Amino acid sequence: MNKVTKAAVLVSAIALLASPLAAKKIKWKLAMTWPSTLTPLASPPARVAEYVKAMSDGEFVIKAEGKEKHKAPLGILDMVKGGQYQMGHSGSYYWKGKDINTVWFTSMPLGMTPSEQYSWFYYGNGMKYMKEVYDKFGIYNYPGGNTGNQMGGWFRKEIKTVEDLKGLKMRIPGLAGEVFAKLGVSVTNIPAGELYTSLDRGTIDALEWVGPGMDIKMGFHKVAPYYYTGWHEPASEMQFMVNKKAFDKLPKKYQTMLEVAMKAASFDMYVENFSASLEAWDKMKTDFPNIKVKTFPKPVIGAMKAAAAEVYEAYATKDPKFKEIYTDYKAYMKKARAWSQMMQGGYLNLDK
Amino acid sequence: MNKVTKAAVLVSAIALLASPLAAKKIKWKLAMTWPSTLTPLASPPARVAEYVKAMSDGEFVIKAEGKEKHKAPLGILDMVKGGQYQMGHSGSYYWKGKDINTVWFTSMPLGMTPSEQYSWFYYGNGMKYMKEVYDKFGIYNYPGGNTGNQMGGWFRKEIKTVEDLKGLKMRIPGLAGEVFAKLGVSVTNIPAGELYTSLDRGTIDALEWVGPGMDIKMGFHKVAPYYYTGWHEPASEMQFMVNKKAFDKLPKKYQTMLEVAMKAASFDMYVENFSASLEAWDKMKTDFPNIKVKTFPKPVIGAMKAAAAEVYEAYATKDPKFKEIYTDYKAYMKKARAWSQMMQGGYLNLDK
Numbered sequence: 001m002n003k004v005t006k007a008a009v010l011v012s013a014i015a016l017l018a019s020p021l022a023a024k025k026i027k028w029k030l031a032m033t034w035p036s037t038l039t040p041l042a043s044p045p046a047r048v049a050e051y052v053k054a055m056s057d058g059e060f061v062i063k064a065e066g067k068e069k070h071k072a073p074l075g076i077l078d079m080v081k082g083g084q085y086q087m088g089h090s091g092s093y094y095w096k097g098k099d100i101n102t103v104w105f106t107s108m109p110l111g112m113t114p115s116e117q118y119s120w121f122y123y124g125n126g127m128k129y130m131k132e133v134y135d136k137f138g139i140y141n142y143p144g145g146n147t148g149n150q151m152g153g154w155f156r157k158e159i160k161t162v163e164d165l166k167g168l169k170m171r172i173p174g175l176a177g178e179v180f181a182k183l184g185v186s187v188t189n190i191p192a193g194e195l196y197t198s199l200d201r202g203t204i205d206a207l208e209w210v211g212p213g214m215d216i217k218m219g220f221h222k223v224a225p226y227y228y229t230g231w232h233e234p235a236s237e238m239q240f241m242v243n244k245k246a247f248d249k250l251p252k253k254y255q256t257m258l259e260v261a262m263k264a265a266s267f268d269m270y271v272e273n274f275s276a277s278l279e280a281w282d283k284m285k286t287d288f289p290n291i292k293v294k295t296f297p298k299p300v301i302g303a304m305k306a307a308a309a310e311v312y313e314a315y316a317t318k319d320p321k322f323k324e325i326y327t328d329y330k331a332y333m334k335k336a337r338a339w340s341q342m343m344q345g346g347y348l349n350l351d352k
Numbered sequence: 353m354n355k356v357t358k359a360a361v362l363v364s365a366i367a368l369l370a371s372p373l374a375a376k377k378i379k380w381k382l383a384m385t386w387p388s389t390l391t392p393l394a395s396p397p398a399r400v401a402e403y404v405k406a407m408s409d410g411e412f413v414i415k416a417e418g419k420e421k422h423k424a425p426l427g428i429l430d431m432v433k434g435g436q437y438q439m440g441h442s443g444s445y446y447w448k449g450k451d452i453n454t455v456w457f458t459s460m461p462l463g464m465t466p467s468e469q470y471s472w473f474y475y476g477n478g479m480k481y482m483k484e485v486y487d488k489f490g491i492y493n494y495p496g497g498n499t500g501n502q503m504g505g506w507f508r509k510e511i512k513t514v515e516d517l518k519g520l521k522m523r524i525p526g527l528a529g530e531v532f533a534k535l536g537v538s539v540t541n542i543p544a545g546e547l548y549t550s551l552d553r554g555t556i557d558a559l560e561w562v563g564p565g566m567d568i569k570m571g572f573h574k575v576a577p578y579y580y581t582g583w584h585e586p587a588s589e590m591q592f593m594v595n596k597k598a599f600d601k602l603p604k605k606y607q608t609m610l611e612v613a614m615k616a617a618s619f620d621m622y623v624e625n626f627s628a629s630l631e632a633w634d635k636m637k638t639d640f641p642n643i644k645v646k647t648f649p650k651p652v653i654g655a656m657k658a659a660a661a662e663v664y665e666a667y668a669t670k671d672p673k674f675k676e677i678y679t680d681y682k683a684y685m686k687k688a689r690a691w692s693q694m695m696q697g698g699y700l701n702l703d704k
Contacts, residue, residue: 054608055407113699115500115626122620123627148467149699211695229698256406257609260616267619268474274467275475278691285690293694301702337703338637339630342645343563345700346581347465347501348693350653 026254028062028246030087031080033073033094036066040213040272041238044145044265045089048240051261052254060254062087080241081137088241089144093174101133101321104329105141107150107236109176109308111329114146114235114270115344116336124332129325140247142262144238145269148277152228152296153208154199154220159228159296162303171195171207175311176232182307192218199223208232212284213276221284221291229295231304238269378606380414380598382439383432385425385446388418392565392624393590396497396617397441400592403613404606412606414439432593433489440593441496445526453485453673456681457493459502459588461528461660463681466498466587466622467696468688476684481677492599494614496590497621500629504580504648505560506551506572511580511648514655523547523559527663528584534659544570551575560584564636565628573636573643581647583656590621 030049034041045064053061065085067073076088077095092105105126112120120126121143134141153172159165166184177187190198190207198204200223209215211230221227240262247255285291296304316323382401386393397416405413417437419425428440429447444457457478464472472478473495486493505524511517518536529539542550542559550556552575561567563582573579592614599607637643648656668675 051608051612055605055612057603057605110702113696115623116630118623119627119630122623149695151694212691229694231699231702234699251409253407253409256403260403260407260612263619264612264615267615271467271470271474274688274691274695275471277695278468278471278688281691281694282687293698295698295701335634336626336630339564339626339633341700341703342503342581342633343501343626343629344465344696346645346647347583347586348697348700349647350462350583351689351693 024059026056026060026250028060028086029084030062030064030089031070031072031076031085032064032066032089033076033091034066034089035068036064038066040145040147040269040276042066042089043272044238044240044262044269045087047265047268048258048261051264052257055257055261056254060250060257064089077137077139077241080139080243083243083246086243086246088239090239090241091236092141092239096174099133099136100315100319101129101325103175104325105130105133105143105237105239107233108329109179109232109311110234110305112235112333112336113340113344114148114237116333116340117235117237118143118146119336120329120332125325125328129328133321134241138244140242140244142240142242142259143266144240144262145266146238147210147233147236147273148270149211149230150208150233150236151211151215152230152232153206154215154224155206155226155228155294156199156202156224157205158226158292158294159300161297162300165300165303168206169204171198171204172232175308176208178311179232179304179307182310183303196220196223210236211273211277212280213273216280216284221288225290225292227291227293229293231296231301238266240266376411378408378412378602380412380438381436382414382416382441383422383424383428383437384416384418384441385428385443386418386441387420388416390418392497392499392621392628394418394441395624396590396592396614396621397439399617399620400610400613403616404609407609407613408606412602412609416441429489429491429593432491432595435595435598438595438598440591442591442593443588444493444591448526451485451488452667452671453481453677455527456677457482457485457495457589457591459585460681461531461584461663462586462657464587464685464688465692465696466500466589468685468692469587469589470495470498471688472681472684477677477680481680485673486593490596492594492596494592494594494611495618496592496614497618498590499562499585499588499625500622501563501582502560502585502588503563503567504582504584505558506567506576507558507578507580507646508551508554508576509557510578510644510646511652513649514652517652517655520558521556523550523556524584527660528560530663531584531656531659534662535655548572548575562588563625563629564632565625568632568636573640577642577644579643579645581645583648583653590618592618 030045032045036042049062049064076090079085080088092102095102130141169186171190172180181187196219312326316326382397384397388394401414401416428442431437432440444454447454482493521538523540523542524532533539548571664678668678
C-alpha cells in the first residue's frame with residue numbers, strides 16, 4: 001500500500017473498531033454502608049475501584065458511593081440484589097434478619113481470630129458456606145477487609161463480677177448484645193451521633209465501637225476511663241457483594257481483576273486499621289494517662305462463654321443450616337486455636 | 353463503503369494491527385530459591401503468574417522456575433539484577449553478605465510480628481527503606497508472603513537454663529545464629545537433606561526449620577520430643593524482586609496488575625501456611641502425643657534479648673544506615689507491640 005491508501009485504511013479501521021471498543025467500556029456502581037470518607041471501612045471500595053481502573057486501562061470503572069449519597073446504609077443487600085448497584089460493601093451480620101446464617105461471615109462473639117477465620121474461609125469450609133448462604137440473594141459474597149479483634153468497649157465503671165453486668169446500660173448490637181442481655185445487661189441502641197453525649201451524661205454506662213483507630217475520632221476516651229479488651233467481635237470481616245448476573249456477564253479478565261483487587265484491598269484494610277490503632281492508642285494513653293486497660297475477670301468471661309453457647313445452641317435448634325455451620329466452625333476453631341496459642345500467644349508471652 | 357471494500361479494509365486493518373498486537377505480548381521469567389513444588393513458599397510466584405495471565409487475557413505471562421531448573425537458589429538476586437530473569441522470589445536476608453540492611457525485610461530475631469511488620473512496611477518507613485536498600489541492585493523489592501511466627505525448633509533435650517545452651521550443637525542460620533553463638537551455642541550449617549539423620553543420630557542436638565506445616569514433611573517430630581515456641585523469626589516475609597528496567601518498560605496497566613497480584617499472593621501465602629500449620633500440628637500431636645511444646649524460660653529469653661541487642665548494636669556501630677533503620681524499627685515496634693498485646697494478646701489470654 002502507498003502512504004495515502006495506508007492512512008485511509010487506518011482511518012477506516014479506527015472507525016470500524018471504535019464502536020465495538022467503546023461498547024466494551026464497563027461502568028459499575030458500588031454502594032457502601034459507610035460514609036465514603038470513613039476510613040478504614042471505606043478504603044477497600046476505593047482501592048478496588050482504583051486497582052481495577054488502572055489494570056483495565058480505564059475500560060472497567062467502578063464508582064463507589066457512600067451513604068451520604070444513596071441514603072440507605074442498611075439497604076445495600078437489597079440494592080445489589082435488585083441490580084441498582086452491581087456491588088456493595090457492608091457487613092454480613094447486618095442481614096441477620098434476612099438469614100441468621102449471614103452472621104458467620106463477619107465475626108462471632110468469642111469466635112475465631114482474623115488468621116483463624118481467613119484459614120476457615122479459604123482452606124476450611126467458610127467460602128463454601130458463604131456461597132450457599134448468599135446464593136439465594138443472587139449475590140457473590142467476598143471477604144472485604146478485617147478490623148482485627150475489636151475492643152470490648154468503654155465503661156464508666158470497672159466490671160469486677162458478673163453481678164456488675166446486671167442492669168448495666170450498654171450500646172452493644174448484634175449477637176454480642178444477645179449474649180450480654182442473657183447476663184442482665186440492658187442493651188440499648190443509640191445513633192452514632194448521640195453516643196458521646198449519652199456516655200458522658202451517664203444515659204448509658206458503657207458502649208463498644210471498634211478499636212483505638214476509629215474510637216479516637218468519637219472521643220469516648222475523654223469520658224469513660226475503662227477500656228476493655230475484646231471478646232465480642234474478634235475478627236470482624238467486612239463484605240463485598242457482587243450482583244451475580246452482572247459478574248457473570250463480565251469478561252473473564254475483568255472477573256479476575258475484580259477478585260484479585262478485592263483480596264488485595266481486604267488485606268490492605270487490616271493493615272490500615274492495625275496501623276491506625278497503634279498510633280491512636282499511643283496518642284490516647286499519652287494524652288489521657290488515666291485510661292485503664294482491663295480484661296474482663298475470669299468468672300465474667302466464663303459467664304460470657306456459657307451465655308454465648310446458649311445463644312448459639314438456640315439458633316442451632318431452630319435452623320439446621322446454622323447447626324451445620326456451627327458444628328464445622330467449632331471443630332475448625334479448636335484446631336486453629338491450638339496453633340494460634342503456640343504461634344502468636346507463645347511469642348507475645350515472651351514480653352511478660 | 354460497500355461490502356467488498358469494507359472487507360478489504362478490515363483485512364488490511366487486521367494485517368496492520370496484527371504485528372503491533374503480537375509485539376505487545378510480554379513473556380517474563382521468574383526464578384525462585386525453592387523447588388517449584390515446595391508449598392507454601394513456592395505458592396506466591398505460581399499465583400502471581402496465574403493472576404497476571406488471567407487479568408491480561410494471556411498477553412502478559414510469567415514463567416516461574418524452581419531451583420530444580422535454574423540450579424542457583426542463592427543466585428536469584430544476581431540473576432534478577434543482571435536481567436536473565438525479570439523477577440525473583442526469595443528471602444531478603446539471604447543477601448546479608450551483599451548488604452547487611454537487606455535483613456530488615458525478612459524478620460528480625462525478637463522483632464516485629466507479621467501485623468506489626470506489615471504496618472511498618474506500609475504505614476511506617478519500611479517500604480521507604482526497602483526501596484533505598486534495593487535501589488543499588490537495580491531492583492524493585494516487594495513483600496512476597498509471610499510464614500507467620502516460626503517455631504523455635506526441635507530439641508533433643510529440654511532447655512532449662514542459659515547454661516544448657518552452652519555447647520549445644522544447633523542448625524540455626526542467619527542473625528539468630530549470631531545471637532545463639534553469643535550464648536555459647538555451636539552453630540552449624542547442614543544441608544536440608546541431611547538434617548533428619550543428623551538430629552536422629554545426635555550429630556546435632558537441635559535445629560529450627562519453619563513451623564508445623566513445613567516441619568511435618570521433614571519428620572523432625574519423630575526424633576526430637578521438645579518443640580519450642582518461636583523467638584528468632586517472628587514474621588518471616590519472603591520477597592518478590594523485579595528488575596527495574598523491565599518493570600519500567602511495562603505498560604502502566606501491567607505494572608498495576610503485577611503489584612496487585614503480588615499483594616494478593618503474599619496475603620494468600622500467610623493464610624496457606626497458617627492453615628497448613630494448624631492441620632499439621634493437629635496431626636503431629638495426635639500421632640505423637642509425647643511431643644512437648646515448650647517456651648524458653650524467662651532467664652533464657654532475657655539472655656537472648658541481651659545478646660540480640662549486642663548483635664544489633666555492633667552492626668549499628670559499623671553501618672550508619674543500619675543504625676538509622678534500627679532506631680526507626682525499635683520505636684515503631686514499641687508502639688505496635690503495645691497494641692498487639694491489647695488486641696491479640698488480650699484475646700488469646702481469655703482461653704487461659
